[in-house]
Amino acid sequence: MAQVTVTLDANLAIDVMMLSGTRNPQDAVELVLRDYLARGRRTGTRTGEAADGDRLTAERPAAQEG
Incomplete structure (x- = not known):
């Protein structure tokens, strides 16, 4: 796996360490x-993806009378 080096503010790093317990x-x-x-x-699994928008329609089915 590739390694990436990121520079962070020391206070941010300390906060993250305290929150994660490491x-x-x-x-x-x-x-x-x-x-x-x-x-x-x-x-994403619970709410669906952007491509799932086509399954939602603005038209409502006609109400059945009877």
């Missing part, structure tokens, strides 16, 4: 990013 800033940021991506996938 002692290594790299591990903390990785955990936060993985959680963010997982939440996005769960949300």
Whole structure:
């Protein structure tokens, strides 16, 4: 897997470490990013994708009288 180096503010890194409960800033940021991506996938699964918009129509079926 490719490695990427990102520069962060020290206070931001410390906050992320405290929230994630890790002692290594790299591990903390990785955990936060993985959680963010997982939440996005769960949300997409629950709400549908943009391509699912064609299944929704503005027209309502006519009410049956009887």
